[in-house]
Structure formats: C-alpha cells, structure tokens
Amino acid sequence: MADFFQHPAAIVETDRIGTGTSIWAFAHILPGATIGNDCNFCDHTFVENDVVVGNNVTVKCGVQLWDGVRLEDDVFVGPNATFTNDPFPRSGRQPDKYSETLVRHGASIGANATILPGLTIGQNAIVGAGAVVTKDVPPNAIVRGNPAQLVGYSAPDCKRKIVPLREPGLAAPAEPEDLTVPGVRLIPMPIISDLRGALTFGQYPDHLPFEPKRVFIVYDVPSSKIHGEHAHRTLEQFLVCVVGSVHVAVENGSQTDSVVLNGPGVGLYVPPMVWSTQYAYTSDAVLMVLASDVYDDAEYIRDYDEYLRAGPS
Numbered sequence: 001m002a003d004f005f006q007h008p009a010a011i012v013e014t015d016r017i018g019t020g021t022s023i024w025a026f027a028h029i030l031p032g033a034t035i036g037n038d039c040n041f042c043d044h045t046f047v048e049n050d051v052v053v054g055n056n057v058t059v060k061c062g063v064q065l066w067d068g069v070r071l072e073d074d075v076f077v078g079p080n081a082t083f084t085n086d087p088f089p090r091s092g093r094q095p096d097k098y099s100e101t102l103v104r105h106g107a108s109i110g111a112n113a114t115i116l117p118g119l120t121i122g123q124n125a126i127v128g129a130g131a132v133v134t135k136d137v138p139p140n141a142i143v144r145g146n147p148a149q150l151v152g153y154s155a156p157d158c159k160r161k162i163v164p165l166r167e168p169g170l171a172a173p174a175e176p177e178d179l180t181v182p183g184v185r186l187i188p189m190p191i192i193s194d195l196r197g198a199l200t201f202g203q204y205p206d207h208l209p210f211e212p213k214r215v216f217i218v219y220d221v222p223s224s225k226i227h228g229e230h231a232h233r234t235l236e237q238f239l240v241c242v243v244g245s246v247h248v249a250v251e252n253g254s255q256t257d258s259v260v261l262n263g264p265g266v267g268l269y270v271p272p273m274v275w276s277t278q279y280a281y282t283s284d285a286v287l288m289v290l291a292s293d294v295y296d297d298a299e300y301i302r303d304y305d306e307y308l309r310a311g312p313s
Contacts, residue, residue, distance in 0.1 A: 018055065033065075036073070050098065054105070068098035068117070075103050078111035078129065085117045104139070122304065126154055138229055138277060139304045140251065149224055150279045153249045155256050176269075179257040181250050183271035185209070189240065191265050200264040202240075209269045210236045212290040221281040228277040231301045231312070236292040237276075240267040244285030249277045252312040261287070273312050275304065 004017045009025040018037030023029065025043045032049025039053060042061045050067035057071050062080040069083050085098040099117035103109065107121045110129035121127060125137045128144030137143050142152040177186040189207060192199045202208045218227060239248060245262035252274055259268055270276050278287065301307045
C-alpha cells in the first residue's frame, strides 16, 4: 500500500514518491518523475519525466514542471507559476537535452511568475508574483518585475523576514555603529564645508579601520547589474559611495544587514568571511572600495555553498 496520499481523480504513474506526500485532484505525474517526502501537489498540476523534487515542497494549482526542472527541499511554487525548458522552442522539434532549471532549498516563487530556462534560483530567494526571471537569482535575494530586478534581501535564517534597509546618508552616525552581522560597521567620515564647497577625507587609524593597499572604483553600472556576490578569506574592505547611491547587503549565513550608501559622509567596513553584494546602483553612482591587500584571486569565495561550508563567522 502506498505511503502517500493520492486523490482518486489524480493520475500518478511514478513509483518514486516519498512518504507523507499528497497528490490532489486532476494532478498528473509521469512515470520518470521523482518526488520526495511530505510534498503537496495541488489540483491541476503536471509533472514530466525528467523532474526531481526534494522534500517538503509545495506546488500550488496550475503549475507544470517540465523536463529539466529541479526543486530542492522546502521550495514553494505559487499558483500558475510557469517554468520553461527550451530557449528556442519549435513545434514538433525537441532538443537532445532540455535546459536544467534549479530552484535551491527554501526558495519561494510567487503566483504567475515566469522562469526562463537554464536558470538557478538561489537558496531562500523570493521571486515576486508576476516576475519574469531572465537571470540567475542570488541566495536570499528578493526580485520582482519584468524583467525581474533585485529589490531587497530576506534573512537567511527566516524565510518570511525581510531585511529592512538602513539609510545613514549624509547624516552619518557620530561614532562607528555596529550592525547585526558581527564585525560589520558603519564608520562616519569627516565632512568640511564652507563657501568654497565641501571636502571629506579619511586617514588611518583615525577613520579607516586598516591601512589600504589597494583602491578601486565601480561606476557606470546599469541599475540591473549586481556586483560583489562573494566573500574574502582574509581581506578587509571599506566601501564609500562618493556620488549617487548603492544598496549593499552583507550576511554570514544566519544574520543579514542591508544598507543604502548614498554620500561620502559614511563608509561601510566589511571584515573577512562576510558575504557581500552591491545592487540598485543609481545611474550616477560612484562606489570607492579600499582593500587591505593587493588583488589575489585565491582570496575570493564566489560560490555561496562553498562559503557556508567554510564556516562564516
């Protein structure tokens, strides 16, 4: 006797369905599909052969999972969300292998969202209702719109908590301010202003948290472009948006902060082993980054899973 629930009006052709899973009316699961434990497939869902679904996954009404779709544990797929698997579809023509779309664990896809083929939706990411996702979505990111744009971050340890943006701006804190992620600090920079204009500066050790050995400047960034998305093993960084504004998200796998840097009166100190992402640049944004050492590619951790395995602070 099957150890999952099948509604009498459902068609289930696979024998690879885990314990505690529920398949509701008018769902159709093809014989090659694999579905984990404690999943919930609502009415009028369809699952093709080359589909792998993890544990505790919810698939709401009107969703079709086509060949190549992979859903990891704890994924939520909202009503009528659409997956695609062929970038150049033609009637009567099938590719040798369909594009693989991966939705990482804990991610949530809103109602009527469309996911283009071959993409990865990162861990705990949130895709807003009606979004058209044309590029990979970073871990913990919140995207919405057509095409989908990054608009914020969710807390990695709580799928429903949205990280509020902090906007210190030109009214910088009088003293360095510790954020939620250990070691990350907002540091005020002196501003001198008179009839001739304004000047800001920083010197070690009065304002800068380390002696810089490298400086680089990021500018002319389209608003849809994301920078960062990595951590450094031993390198320290200090970020100042000297013109315009940019959003910066920092996290360590369990705690997250999101800050708007929008003037030279404050800098953000990012210590080693903190995952950092910059996004939502204004068209005129100029971001200056001071680094504690010269460039070394081996310093970078660019894969989020590798970062978590490395044991962030």
